[in-house]
Amino acid sequence: MIRIEQLHKTYPLERNAKTAGPPVAALSDINLHIQKGEIFGIIGRSGAGKSTLIRTLNMLERPSSGRVLVEDQDITALDNTGLHKLRQRIGMIFQHFNLLNAKTVAANIDWPLKITGKYTQQERNARVAELLELVGLSAQRDKYPSQLSGGQKQRVGIARALANTPHLLLCDEATSALDPETTQSILRLLLDINRKLGLTIVLITHEMQVIRTICDRVAVIEAGRIVESGDVAEVFLHPQHAVTQSMVAESTPFSAEAALLQSAASVPGIEQLRGQLVRLTYVGDITYQPILSSIAAATPALITILQGTIARIKDTPYGQLLVELRGEPEHIAQVFSTLDQHNIRHEVLA
């Protein structure tokens, strides 16, 4: 669906600088492949380059070099007419909604249909009604943006972005201005739209919780470079880069995992342990199988659970356990080999 190849973006001047400052390398050698129908998240700290990157996907920002292919078309080579057509295939929603305040909800949603000049009034009315229904705002059709809550405004933004049946939806910090409950309802709506319409969604966020709730894959950006990318469960459960590790550790629902991710020294009573301290991670259906009981029944090794969590990342269940293993070396080896057979990752921490 999208292929980003060796993308670089350098801003000539420091932002807000009154006089010319040194150039800012906002994106350096970005290479990404985003598949049709997936929800792809780009996460990073403030100033990492997220907005610049997502804006290159519809050429709101022109890269300094490199290519962006959307549905096999190199969009960096498009002229204004080509860009106009491209933007009808790509919807976008924004942190601050960007609604037309003087227009009603229905008129905001109608606007992108009207400017194409392709549809009759009757066709537009029918499409607007359909979109209002999709985002759950039929009763608000004649209200103005100032009469809506933040969540409702974002629903209007989503309906407007979908008006011309785009193939791709870009979400620029779409839930950052919303409270946690409203954030969840907007994320559920995006997931629902992704599933119902098969729409590819690319979002940028600084919140791990957003990635964990709806994304299939994620790329972590830091100082203009992709430092890590992959399936969300893999990146969350085994973050490799220091930035990813700290963002996972900071995200509240992951506090239990954060403890598990930290050094063995964080385990209460560590000094009393006599065996090996091992972290087990399992992902998928195996989460609900009695693997530990089977191992305990098959070997004389002693397994003590010290800490653990079972949760979900999007639809994928996973478990992480910190256990102490005690026994003869051959029994411990037997435990590890059984874990291997079941694809349960094990790391000896101490």
Ligand SMILES: Nc1ncnc2c1ncn2[C@@H]1O[C@H](COP(=O)(O)OP(=O)(O)OP(=O)(O)O)[C@@H](O)[C@H]1O
């Ligand atoms: N128009 C501009 N002119 C000069 N520098 C810019 C411009 N836009 C962005 N930058 C710089 O490029 C870098 C990346 O900015 P960008 O807005 O893409 O990051 P971000 O990850 O989206 O940050 P935030 O989460 O704070 O919005 C920053 O150093 C920023 O100051």
